[in-house]
Amino acid sequence: MDLVIVGASLAGVRTAQALRRKGFDGRITLVGAEPHLPYDRPPLSKDFLLGKTDSAALTLLTAEQAEDLGLELRLGEPATALDRAARRVRLSGGDAVPYDILVAATGSTPRTPPVELPGVHVLRTIDDAVAVRDALAGGPRVAVVGGGFIGAEVACAARALGLETTLVDSAPTLMTRGLGPVLGEAMAARHRALGVALRMGRTVREARGSSRVEELVLDDGSVVAADLVVAGIGAEPAVGWLDGAGLDLTDGVGCDALLRATGAEDVYAVGDVASWRSTRYGGPVRVEHWTAAGEQAMAVAATITGTPTAFDSLPYVWSDQAGARLQIFGRVMPGDEVVFVLGGPEEERFAAITGGAGRLHAVVAFGALAEAMRYRTLLLRGAEWVPGLGVPRA
Ligand SMILES: Cc1cc2nc3c(=O)[nH]c(=O)nc-3n(C[C@H](O)[C@H](O)[C@H](O)COP(=O)(O)OP(=O)(O)OC[C@H]3O[C@@H](n4cnc5c(N)ncnc54)[C@H](O)[C@@H]3O)c2cc1C
Known part of the structure; x- marks a missing residue:
């Protein structure tokens, strides 16, 4: 069984690692556009700019780890086209790599x-x-x-x-x-x-x-x-190499709840490039969040190794700014009411919940981890939203 992962970064690496953990013993080829070994991105706009961390600390997969996992790395060779009938991925150097299963993990490209x-x-x-x-x-x-x-x-x-x-x-x-x-x-x-x-x-x-x-x-x-x-004017899903392959590329790679490309049994997508049918939100969702990339990789590896696993985690993103961590669980929806549960909009630390249409939608915390975790539990339970109050008092 030949499995090819296109995109050698967080989602791609985590997929390969999870597949091996789950006993996948076929051949895995990891194709990456960048010449570097896979590395982590979040520190690039934080400690890395301040000189507090260096590139070695960002490595997601060393050459030794790749060898131990039996991964074939094709780095510095972007995929340029997909031939689904022949089940081959064409690389920039001209090679056509055969696959039985393809995982698209090409992330997003900055505007x-x-x-x-x-x-x-x-x-x-x-x-x-x-x-x-x-x-x-x-x-x-x-x-x-x-x-x-x-x-x-x-x-x-x-x-x-x-x-x-x-x-x-x-x-x-x-x-x-x-x-x-x-x-x-x-x-x-x-x-x-x-x-x-x-x-x-x-x-x-x-x-x-x-x-x-x-x-x-x-x-x-x-x-x-x-x-x-x-x-920092946003990013687009990196799907240029899939043009003409007959996939749904409306917003990234359109997938079902199992992260399998719509209408293609042998193609999956993970990470920033994947747009999946979310039962939580009742439609296609695509996020550019670090946590989701790893969770989707695990779900896809489980499905490929025989345990069909729908992905529908609660969205989570963090960002480090002005000396504290901003955390968002769930999604703030347009028109949401906001209730501060700690501090206020002018304070150095705050936590707020947002909701509407009878449901708690999100918790947003800035330097307030305990509050974030408390309301995350309510979000996971699908708590009701009471206008003017937020969640009902216990
Ligand atoms: C500066 C920065 C800071 C961030 N900070 C946070 C944060 O604080 N919190 C958070 O939740 N998220 C953060 N993110 C988002 C998070 O890093 C991404 O969600 C995550 O990297 C997604 O992983 P991915 O593997 O799907 O995509 P990517 O990390 O984008 O990796 C995709 C890889 O595919 C490669 N590729 C693209 N096209 C091709 C091709 N045709 N052939 C082969 N390879 C290809 C790319 O070169 C890239 O290496 C940040 C992102 C950036 C850029």
Whole structure:
């Protein structure tokens, strides 16, 4: 049995490891676009930028571990096409690797800003992170474009290094998509307290500079001086290599609840690239969360080794900002009511729950682990939401 995993990062590595743990004894080939051994991404926008951790500490799989697991690594060779009829994956070097089972684990690719000036960066790979870290060491004025999780983390790292930092986003608050407006504003308050100059509700009209970036011009004509620009403007599922393969690529690889590609018995997807039928949310869901990537890998390995396992974990994402950990269990839905259960929107630590339509939807905690865990239990139980109160008092 030949099993090919395309994407040699968190979801791909965890799938290979779980398959071996569950006794899969076929051949496993792990194909990766990047030349590096698989590594972990979350520290890239946190401690790595501050020089508190190095690349060796990020390794997810050493060459020795790959050998012990009997994995064939094809690194630095992106898959370029999939021939489902012939069951072969074509690699950039021209090889066509045969498979009986294929696992797509190609993650997501950052959206790039429409400007190519030295000093303008994105942050997805270790090479990106090294470039940003080196640039930060020069003491630049930093502009972050995009107030999502990664942009917000980069802004905090820049402030921790004492650098003049501006963050620009068209949304009214930070991380609005994940937090909603009330909790996004609570996090914006933490950033202001840290000294990040927030330019919310603004877009970048132009990046200017002669030989490298010098300033951003915003849509209101104002100018942000910047020697380093980091764009955190979202990511797209990496599915270009699957074009023409007859899969549902509406938003990543469309899958059933078992993470099996719709209409393809021998193709699975895991991690950021997978969009699965969630019974919890009653439709297709795709997340870009570290925890889900590992959990999906375990579910797929179980299914492949004979125990069909639907994936439907409670979504969880964390982010380290302004000296504390932000944690979100569940999903904040548009229009959700927010009830603070610890602290308040201007306080250094807080926890809040959100809900609507009679259900608790999410718990959002900032530096409040115990509260997060307490309400996570209620979320898992499917607790009721009482308008104005949150969850019913015990
Ligand atoms: C800077 C940063 C910070 C983050 N911080 C957090 C955090 O604090 N908390 C959290 O929950 N999540 C965080 N995340 C998200 C988390 O890292 C991802 O959800 C996780 O990496 C997903 O794993 P993955 O294996 O699905 O995808 P990826 O990690 O994106 O890996 C996909 C791999 O596939 C490769 N690939 C792509 N196309 C091809 C191809 N055609 N052929 C072969 N290989 C290919 C890519 O090069 C990549 O190595 C962060 C992400 C980044 C970038």
